Amino acid sequence: MYALGTHLLVELKDCNPDILKNLEKVRSALVTAAKKAKATVIDLSFREFQPFGISGIVVIAESHITIHTWPEYGYAAVDIFTCGDLIKTEVAASYIIKQLESKNPSIVEMKRGILSHKNEKLPHKVTLRPTAFNEEYQMMSR
Amino acid sequence: MYALGTHLLVELKDCNPDILKNLEKVRSALVTAAKKAKATVIDLSFREFQPFGISGIVVIAESHITIHTWPEYGYAAVDIFTCGDLIKTEVAASYIIKQLESKNPSIVEMKRGILSHKNEKLPHKVTLRPTAFNEEYQMMSR
Numbered sequence: 001m002y003a004l005g006t007h008l009l010v011e012l013k014d015c016n017p018d019i020l021k022n023l024e025k026v027r028s029a030l031v032t033a034a035k036k037a038k039a040t041v042i043d044l045s046f047r048e049f050q051p052f053g054i055s056g057i058v059v060i061a062e063s064h065i066t067i068h069t070w071p072e073y074g075y076a077a078v079d080i081f082t083c084g085d086l087i088k089t090e091v092a093a094s095y096i097i098k099q100l101e102s103k104n105p106s107i108v109e110m111k112r113g114i115l116s117h118k119n120e121k122l123p124h125k126v127t128l129r130p131t132a133f134n135e136e137y138q139m140m141s142r
Numbered sequence: 143m144y145a146l147g148t149h150l151l152v153e154l155k156d157c158n159p160d161i162l163k164n165l166e167k168v169r170s171a172l173v174t175a176a177k178k179a180k181a182t183v184i185d186l187s188f189r190e191f192q193p194f195g196i197s198g199i200v201v202i203a204e205s206h207i208t209i210h211t212w213p214e215y216g217y218a219a220v221d222i223f224t225c226g227d228l229i230k231t232e233v234a235a236s237y238i239i240k241q242l243e244s245k246n247p248s249i250v251e252m253k254r255g256i257l258s259h260k261n262e263k264l265p266h267k268v269t270l271r272p273t274a275f276n277e278e279y280q281m282m283s284r
Contacts, residue, residue: 004212005219009149011254045185045201055206057199059187063210064199068225070146070255077147077254079221083210112153112219113212 004113005063008089010078010096014103020071021052029099030058030065037092039065039082062087067096076100081112146255147205150231152220152238156245162213163194171241172200172207179234181207181224204229209238218242223254 019025027046034041043059052072058065063081070076078096080089089109097105161167169188176183185201194214200207205223212218220238222231231251239247 004215004217005210007151007219009252009254013257042189043187045187045199047184047201049203055201057187057201057206059189059197059199061191063197064208066206066208066223068147068205068223073146073255073257075146075255075257077149077223079223081208081210081219081221110151112151113215113217115155115215115217 001111001114002116003111004115005081005083005111006087006089007082007110007112008078008080008093009108009110010080010093011106011108012076012078012097012100012102013074013105015069015074015076016101017071017074019100020069020074020076021048021054023048023054025099026054026056026067026069029096030056030067033092033095033099034058034060034065036095037080037082037088039087039092060087065092076102143253143256144258145253146257147223147225147253148229148231149224149252149254150220150222150235151250151252152222152235153248153250154218154220154239154242154244155216155247157211157216157218158243159213159216161242162211162216162218163190163196165190165196167241168196168198168209168211171238172198172209175234175237175241176200176202176207178237179222179224179230181229181234202229207234218244 040061046056048054054069056067063083066079068077080092082089182203188198190196196211198209205225208221210219222234224231
């Protein structure tokens, strides 16, 4: 049974709160995780909130990795969404768990886009289109 | 039972393929959905792939909305992740379903960060920190 996407929902409890509130460490954990999983990083957006907490998104050619941290509860929610079967999602998840020092991690793996129950393989997209549309659309809060 | 986050996993089958391959329409659908849900849009990243297909991320102050489309299968995977109870996730989901003309949508709602089984409310973060760390970290593919 083939699906277009694989989605890991990673619940990280009992993390090190000091790491969860450190933008550089959180960013480094996600970007390095993406690279270790053999994903192609194409964009990043990380922000810090008041009183504390970080939201981060790593756009990869194969989909995305996101994180939202609540240092006050030692908790972080991580999502690793990939298409194709070349990306080692479990490597990315393990690395993030280790870097955030979670003592109580759990992972749910979901298949996204199950379009066939037959034993046929579905292709995936990995190449960016080299046209004018291949621009990044950025805007700030309005 | 309170959770820190609410996560809608939206599976959109039998969409209009022409819309799924239209970057402007997909982008507009997600950004407008975020606004209709009363979320605060703070960043966007949308890209088109070869031979077709779009990946898009809307960073909102309250977490994120993402989409990955496969026009060749009429399928799109949408995730709506929010914290707090002020954001109308179901409004965002309904709007995206309508805009992509999905004739076969399904939604799974997951609670993220269930830290207590008691009837106590957990706070959420909505204010960006006005410091040097509150910069956007952007980089292109390497």
